[in-house]
Amino acid sequence: MSKPVIATTSLAGCFGCHMSILDIDERILQLFDLVEFNKSPIDDIKKFTKPVDIGIIEGGCCNSENVEVLKDFRKNCKILISLGECAIMGGLPALRNGIPVEECLHEAYIGGPTVQLNTKHILPNDDELPMLLDKVYPCHEIVKIDYYLPGCPPRADLIWDALVALITGDPLKLPYELIKFD
Amino acid sequence: MKDTVKQILKQYGSDRNRLMDILIDIQEQLGYIPKDAIDLLAANLGMSQVDVEQTISFYHFFSTKPRGKYAIYLNDSAVARMFGYDSVKRTFESEAGIKFGQVSDDGLIGLFNTACMGMSDQEPAAIINNKVFTRLTPYRVREIVKHMREGKAVEELMNESYGDGKNQLPSLRSIVSSNVRRKGMILGDDYEMGTVTKTRLTKMSPEAVIAEMKHSHIRGRGGAGFPTGLKWEFCRRSKGDKRYVICNADEGEPGTFKDRVILTEKPELVFEGMAVAGYAIGSDEGILYLRYEYRYMKDYLNEVLENMRKQNLLGKEIAGIEGFDFDIRIQYGAGAYVCGEESALLESLEGKRGEPRDKPPFPVEKGYLGMPTIVNNVETFGTAVKIVLNGGEWFTQFGTEDSTGTKILSISGDCMFPGVYEVDWGFNVEDMLDMVGAWEVQAVQVGGPSGTLIGSKEFHRTLGYSDLSTGGSMIIFGPQRNLLKDVVLNFMHFFIEESCGSCSTCRNMTQVMTNKLTKILNGKGVKSDLDDLQSWAKTLQASRCGLGQTAANPIVSSLKNFRHLYEALLQKDKDFDQGFDMEASVQASCNYVGRVPNFNHH
Structure with a gap:
C-alpha cells in the first residue's frame, strides 16, 4: 500500500502551529517513513501534484486568497483538519471581528499612531492583492472540516498522536484531564 | 440617598454577607442603585467597588439606572408566548410609548422582559413593583397604563378579585391563583401545625429522625434526586461550629410553580420541616431563599413565622425540648435561574454573584459561610414532616420502589x-x-x-x-404549536440568558448551538448540522453545574424525539452550507480602499 499523502498550509495564522509540527522532534523521521508530503511549506511544494489524504490547515480566513486556498485544499484532500485556535475559531486575528473593517483599515493605514510614512494616505487597493473579508472566519464556516485539533499552538504530542491515530485507524486517546474545563 | 443607604446598612449590621438584602432594599427604596450608593457600600462593607458592582450586574432585578416609577417586568417564557404575550407586549409598548428595555422620558413607566416567574398556569403575567398581575389582556394593559398615568398606587391597579385559597388573606391579597387540583399528603388539609414538633420530636433523638428519613427512601424534590436522609446524615457528621438549614425556594425552571403554591397554602408545613431538619442535623438557623419573583409573599410569610414563634414552634427550647433552638429568616434572590443550583444559591446567600462552586467540597461539609449546610427543596421539607409524623415505613407505600412518596x-x-x-x-x-x-x-x-x-x-x-x-x-x-421555533428556540434563549458565564462550554455552546438552530429554522440547514448539534452537545458535560450540563437538552431531546421536524427543514440538494458569501464579505473593504472586487484573478 502506498503511503498516505499529507498537505499543509498556513492561512491567517502565525506559523506557530507549523512550528509545533516540527516540535515532534526526531519523530519527524518516523513521520517521513509513515507519510509522504505534498503541497506544504515544509517541503515548499507550491501546488497540489496529486490527490492528498490529509490536509492540515493552520489559521482562519481573513482575505479572499485564504478562502481560495482553503477551497483548493477541500477539493484536493480527503480529510481536512483545522489545526489550532485560529483555524478553529479565528484566534487573535478575529479580535477585529467586533470592529467594522473600514475602521480597521483606517487605523492601519491612516489614523493609527504608528502610521507616519504613509503621508499620502494610500490604501492597499492593487488588483494583485487579496481582498480583505468583512471579518475573520474560522475554516469550518467556509468549507467542511473533518477534525479539529485545539491549542495555541496544539501540543506537538497531540499533533503526533492525532496523525498516528488517523493513519493507523486507532482511536485517539483523550483522557479527562485533557478536556476537563477547570 | 446617603441617609437611606446608611439606614439600610445599619439594619444589616454592615455585614457584607447580607449584600443581597442591602441591595434589594436600596433598589426598592430608591428605584435603582445609584453610583454614589455603590461607593458608600464599598466603603462601609470593606469591599472594593467592583465587588459590589459584580454582584449588582449579575442579577436581573438590580439596576444602576432608574427603572421607572412603575417597573413592569413581563414574562417572556414559552408558555407566556402561547397565551398572548405578543399582543400584551405590543399594547404595553404602544400605550407607554416606549419599547421593552426602555424607561419613559417622564420616568413613569419602565418596560422589561423577564424569565418564567412561576405563573405558567395563569399567563401572560407581569410583575409591577413587586405585585404580580396575571392573565393579562390588551384591555387590562390599557387600563393599567391609564391608571398609572392617573398616579394610582400599585395596589389600586389590581381590580381583579383575589385568587383562590390563602391568596385572599389580608397579609397576601394577591390576584395569583393557587389552582390546587389534586391533594395528597402535602397539600392535604388534615395536618395541624406543630403536631410533629410537639408529639414526635419530643420523643425522638436526632439520629432517630434521620433514620426515619433514610428508611423512607425519600429523594430530593428539586429535581436532582439525592437521598435526603443521607444528606442530613452527612451534614450531621461534618465538623463545624454551626450548621445551617437552607430551603431552596428559587424555583426558576420554566413551567414550575408548585413551590409558590406550597408556600402559599402550606408555609407552616415547610417551616416546620426546616425545624425538623434543624433538630436532626443540630442547627439553630434556617434560611428560606425565596426567588425575588415571589416577593409579594413577604408580609404573609413573615406573619406565618411570627405566628410560629408565638406558639413556640420556632425560637428557643422549641416545644420544651432542651437545647432545641431554631429560627428562620427569609432572604431573597434577585432574578437568576442558576441560583437554584445549591452552591450558586449559597454564593448568592453570601451576597456574591450566583456562580456555582467547584465540588467537592459539597455543602454538607462546607456550605453557607463555610459551615456544614443542607440545602433542600420546599417540597422536600414539607414531605419530611409527614415522614416523621407517620414513619418512614408508612411513606414507602406511596409511589414506586425507587421513587417513594408523592x-x-x-x-x-x-x-x-x-x-x-x-x-x-x-x-x-x-x-x-x-x-x-x-x-x-x-x-x-x-x-x-x-x-x-x-x-x-x-x-x-x-x-x-x-x-x-x-x-x-x-x-x-397542542398540535398547533411550532415546537422548534416556539419551544426549543425559546428555551435555548433562556439558557443563554441565564448562564452565569463561568464555564466556556455553557457560555459559548448555548449560543453556538442556537445559531445553528436558527440557521436550520431559516431553511439554510443541511444534514451535517444535525450531526454537529448532536456531537457538540456532549461538550456541555464538561460544565461545572447542572445548568450547563443540561443546557443543550432542548435541542438534544427534540432531535431525539422529533427529528422529523428538523429534517423537514433541511436543504435536500446540499451536503454543506454555512451560508458564506465571498462577494458580500469583501464588499465593505473594497468600497473603502476604492477597488472593484475581482474573483478571477488569483
Missing part, C-alpha cells in the same frame, strides 16, 4: 385545567394528560427546559427517578 406537579400549557397536582410517583403521562384535560397533544416537556421533550410514542412512560425524572414542571403542547 410528587407535586406544575402542569401548564395546552390543557383544560392547568395547575398543581399532587400524585404518587409512578403516574404515567397518558393518565396525567387525561387528568388535566389535554386531549390533543403534540408533545410534553417533562422537567422544564433542562428535562425532556417527549411525543405520543412515549406517553406510556412513568414519572420517577428511573424513568421520567422531574422536578415537577410539565408543559403540554
